[in-house]
Amino acid sequence: MALVSHRRSAQEILDELDELAKDDIDWKHGHAFSLAYYAGDDVYDVAQQANLKFLSANALNVAAFPSLRRMQNDVVRWVADLLHGGDAAAGFMTSGGTESLLMAVKAARTRGAQRGIVTGEMVLPSTAHAAFEKGAEYFGVRSVRVPVGNDYRADVAAMAAAVTPNTVLLVASAPQYPQGIVDPVSDIAVLAQRHDVNCHVDACMGGITLPMMEKLGEPVPPFDFRIPGVTSISVDLHKYGYTAKGASVIVHRNKQLRQQQTFRTENWLGGIYASSGILGTKSGGPIAAAWAVMQYLGEDGYLQLTRVARRCFEQLLVGLRAIPQVVILGQPAVTLVAFGFRDVDAFAVGDALHRRGWFVDQQQPPPSLHCTINAVHDGVIDSFLEALRAAVDEVGGSDSRGKQKAYGSLE
Ligand SMILES: *Cc1c(COP(=O)(O)O)cnc(C)c1O
Numbered sequence: 001m002a003l004v005s006h007r008r009s010a011q012e013i014l015d016e017l018d019e020l021a022k023d024d025i026d027w028k029h030g031h032a033f034s035l036a037y038y039a040g041d042d043v044y045d046v047a048q049q050a051n052l053k054f055l056s057a058n059a060l061n062v063a064a065f066p067s068l069r070r071m072q073n074d075v076v077r078w079v080a081d082l083l084h085g086g087d088a089a090a091g092f093m094t095s096g097g098t099e100s101l102l103m104a105v106k107a108a109r110t111r112g113a114q115r116g117i118v119t120g121e122m123v124l125p126s127t128a129h130a131a132f133e134k135g136a137e138y139f140g141v142r143s144v145r146v147p148v149g150n151d152y153r154a155d156v157a158a159m160a161a162a163v164t165p166n167t168v169l170l171v172a173s174a175p176q177y178p179q180g181i182v183d184p185v186s187d188i189a190v191l192a193q194r195h196d197v198n199c200h201v202d203a204c205m206g207g208i209t210l211p212m213m214e215k216l217g218e219p220v221p222p223f224d225f226r227i228p229g230v231t232s233i234s235v236d237l238h239k240y241g242y243t244a245k246g247a248s249v250i251v252h253r254n255k256q257l258r259q260q261q262t263f264r265t266e267n268w269l270g271g272i273y274a275s276s277g278i279l280g281t282k283s284g285g286p287i288a289a290a291w292a293v294m295q296y297l298g299e300d301g302y303l304q305l306t307r308v309a310r311r312c313f314e315q316l317l318v319g320l321r322a323i324p325q326v327v328i329l330g331q332p333a334v335t336l337v338a339f340g341f342r343d344v345d346a347f348a349v350g351d352a353l354h355r356r357g358w359f360v361d362q363q364q365p366p367p368s369l370h371c372t373i374n375a376v377h378d379g380v381i382d383s384f385l386e387a388l389r390a391a392v393d394e395v396g397g398s399d400s401r402g403k404q405k406a407y408g409s410l411e
Contacts, residue, residue: 025359030380032359033371039242039305040375043293047244050285050292057284059093060275068284071291078294079235079249082211083203083224090258091232091251092276093287097204098131099278100234100250104200105135105169107232107252107261111198112168114260120168125154125183127176129202130407141168152176152330154183160191167195173202174210174223178363178370179329180336182206182221189229198231198257204248205372206334207235212306213334215299231257238286240335240374242305243293246286305375309335312377319385325392329368340368344395347402352391358384362405 027036028044038044054068062069072093080089094100105122112120121142124132128145136143144167146158154172163170170192172183185201192199201223203210214220224233230253237247252258264274297305313335320326320339329338340346346367350360353369361370377384 026357027359028376030376030378030384031357033373033377033384034359034361036376037239037242037374038376039297039301043242043296043301046296047242047289047293051244051289052285054284054288057288059282059284059287060280065284068287071284071287075237075247075287075290075294076249076251079207079237080225080251082208083233083235083251085225085251085253088254089225089251090255091249092258092261093290094248094250094277095246095279095282095286096238096248097129097202097234097236098134100204100236100248101129101131101200101202102135102138103250103261103277104198104202104232104234105132105141106139107257108169108198108200109139109141110260111257112166117166117168119166121164121166122169122171123159123162123167124169124171125159125173125176127152127154127178127181127183128171128173129177129204132171132202142166152179152181154188156184156187156191159188163191163195163197167197169198169200170195171200171202172223174206174221175332175334175336176202177205177336179338180205180332180334180372181330182210182223182334185221185223185230186227189227191229192231193229199229201230201233204234204236205239205336207233207249208237208240208302209306209309209335212302213310215303216307216310218310219333225251225253237290237294239372240305240309241290241294242297242375244286244289246283247290308375308378309373312375312381313337313373315381316371316373316377316385319381319388323385323389323392325396329366335373336371337373338363338368338370340366341392344392345401347404348395348400349388349391349402350405351402352394353387356387356391358387361407362402363407364404367404 025032059068076091109120123144125148149155172185172188175182189199232252234250237243238245325341327340350362
């Protein structure tokens with residue numbers, strides 16, 4: 001389709017957008033177990049209105065937009081406090097978990113370079129997020145993946161054996177994405193401290209849920225700045241912060257570590273150019289939305305949303321355990337779960353669920369399906385389980401094989 005030569009009416013275009021969205025997964029009613037988070041129409045409305053107000057404000061230079069400086073500082077402070085960062089902690093907002101992880105890799109590479117390391121290496125469990133590989137490729141850091149144990153937790157002894165004089169970064173996740181399991185962060189941080197290298201905790205998923213679980217009195221393994229060797233932590237606000245897409249935070253233990261993620265040049269004819277992350281021009285929308293939603297919800301709101309998500313998660317686990325063919329991978333204890341099947345093709349089940357209007361991730365190894373549970377799933381777990389049982393029955397009796405669907409796409 002070519003670009004129209006004459007302008008169309010706004011109403012016609014907006015109607016067409018609604019029409020286009022009709023084939024999208026019904027995420028506002030909990031039919032997506034990946035990619036989308038929803039805390040209700042009222043929260044969405046606050047995010048939407050705040051986003052609109054600052055849509056074209058530019059966070060590239062907050063001297064022109066003191067509003068965005070203030071909002072960014074507030075959001076980073078709220079997240080740093082949740083993580084027990086203390087007064088020294090300092091960070092930046094980024095466009096998402098990927099950018100936060102890229103900056104963690106970049107900061108570690110810069111610190112290594114300052115110590116004379118030419119090609120830095122990062123040691124990370126096989127379960128750490130794919131965005132670390134992106135960082136490795138973009139920044140020329142060598143990725144040293146270490147297999148996890150049968151319980152899908154990081155194998156710290158194996159990580160210790162992989163450390164060399166070129167190591168600049170150790171990674172732990174809280175929880176890791178594929179099986180939703182929290183790594184032994186304390187042990188990994190001790191290892192990092194012993195070698196005096198960075199230790200990044202990827203809490204993109206758990207950075208809000210885990211602190212709230214702790215406040216609710218649930219058992220939570222240590223993962224934050226209370227562990228001395230942890231140098232930085234990432235937390236996605238566009239996941240369990242229930243704000244608009246395009247918002248994550250990376251918090252460093254102190255300003256000196258934070259400085260290593262920044263970029264500054266005068267090597268052009270445009271003067272001093274400095275930025276905190278990957279982006280140049282950066283919409284103020286997601287920053288304003290995060291600032292607004294976090295205050296709209298407050299700690300009470302997040303506690304309640306966490307309670308709901310955890311209840312849905314437990315309900316799903318009970319239902320999964322009751323399906324004889326299902327095998328849950330490891331012992332997930334936050335809000336993410338992966339499961340495979342005995343004698344049934346996991347990807348074919350995933351395809352059959354999609355035909356029934358439900359979206360789950362397909363991953364391997366081993367071939368499995370993956371669900372991220374959040375507050376939007378309140379009231380839908382039973383119907384999802386019913387669809388899952390039907391899908392298993394449909395696929396189980398046949399030889400049907402599905403082809404794994406990718407998590408992301410290049411289209
Ligand atoms: C989602 C996620 C990321 C990547 O975040 P994006 O917002 O998709 O860029 C990184 N790590 C973990 C553990 C995640 O869940």
